[in-house]
Amino acid sequence: MHLTFTPIEGKSRNFSTLEATLMALSLVGLMSFVISYVKGHETLGTSNVIPWGMPIVITIYLIGLSAGSLILSSLTYVFKKEEYRPISRIAVFLAIVLIFGAMVGIALDLGRPEKSWRLFIFFALNNMRSMFAINGILYGGYFVISLVYLGFMFADKPKSTKIMAVIAIGWAALVHMGTGAIFGFIAARPIFYSPLRPLEFLAAAMASGLALLTILLVLIFKLAKRDLNRDIILSLGKLLLALIILLFIFVFVDKLTHLYSPHREPMIWLLTGPFSSIFWGLQVGCAYVLPTILLVHPRYNKTTKAVIGAAILVVIGIFAERFVLVIPGAAYPLPFYPGKIEGIWGQPGSFPFTPVEIFMSLGIFALMGLFLILGLKHLELLPAYESSGQKPASQ
């Protein structure tokens, strides 16, 4: 079967409504950002105790989704799995949109975003001992590599595309391991500090990326009005189960190690304190336990609905995992001196959700949604099938 790709028409009323809504939300996000930029970060929930807020949570989540989906879609490309060909272009395009959203997220979190160019003057203005600066190279390179990769796909050059796919796999893995290292290398914060953090991030990226790809595959097959091949979805479900178990092992070992001294108290605080409901309910529940039950239980494990349900749960659960790392990791008070530190210096920080921050966060997602639907409209991303009634684009 020769596969052709085509843009969607994008003339229906629903499309315009969606476009307008996303545009409006992006504008609201932009306005929130302007407010936080003019008035300062007092308009956000961050403080000197919890310096990183929702933009950073969203950023590392998006980088994970992007890297994970790029790795898995490229793996199928390299290993010539023809059944995944329909999603090859959209997966790479989505990876670009997601990493773009992540970069916007970082910029929104900076106190002085107009100076963010300083992060990209590699070696000259950067301190290359800083994990953040190293990640600047990784993110910049990732952006370029994905663009070239997509370019070769559009140009229909299978050989070059395959080479780019191999490079993209390696680089994407580095990107998310580097992101994990930003947190894992901080000795002062017990909840962050772990040599496992880069690996845990990579596993989380693969799991959430695969879940996103599964949802995407189902959606696109539905849009193209083509029968869903049950076996593909079920095999994706098996892979998802394997990745969830891998991720769970990393998280379990990490938390267990931290339950021994000297990090015992912060970890007990995390597991039983104010963030424990998010940890147990959303992270452990949504990301590990419920999807595993759905994928293992004999009554559900042969249905595509269970796989889709598990994928949606994983996408939500991994977001919670990022939140429960970033916010409580910084909130736990620093033990300046042995004993009980009185007053504010000994209390864990609290993180209030402010309207500015919420709209800013929604704005990031809306902007990405806008780019995605504009991409679908103007680029040949989606597969065209004769049965779908859409005309293939001119070759």
Added chain:
Amino acid sequence: MARWGMVIDLDKCTGCQACTIVCKVENNVPHGSPEEQKWRREIYWNKVIAVTNGKYPRVNTQLIPMPCMHCDDAPCVTVCPAKATYRREDGIIMQDFRKCIGCKYCIVACPYGARSFNSKEQEEKEYHRHDLPPDRLAWGPWPFPSRTHGVVEKCTFCFHRIDQGIKEGKKIGEEVVPACVEDCPAHARFFGDLDDTESEVSRLLSSRGWSRLREGLGTKPKVYYLSK
């Protein structure tokens, strides 16, 4: 080259917070408000913490004044991606507001909570020194009224006093000291060259038992505490 360090005598400290106040006055650190303090957004270059051990009626309270530790192996210098935090030759860890992009990685990395993020556009009346209005045209480490929100701030060991003193040929550590050392009513703080065997700080460190905070992290702080 000198290696500036501070010695704080915990036996003499009464926890009066004069160092916190005088630091705010000297460096024109914004007042803050109860609201800001509640949300932990107030800027402190120097703080005094109280640490209790034991149970009533057998309680021991330690008062620990905490400026920036100016670590020899400072985690903030390692993590700053923009070279905004750097170590001067004399060992003082500086923050360049012009280069700081406000990523707050240094706040996360600092084990002593010595760093504060300037999270609001300060009005003129919120500064202590009304004779020095905020001037946004000149962004330097000094004079401190020239500051902006969105960057990270910290103690500088009053480097402006030291630099001025050296220029005028005064003896640093005796005639010229940081504001918190000068104004401590209990004379609990001492400042000087750690490498100079004749200095007051070297004499104190060789004659009394001392400790540094969180030595396990290997940051090698240059603020020493003489034990009670």
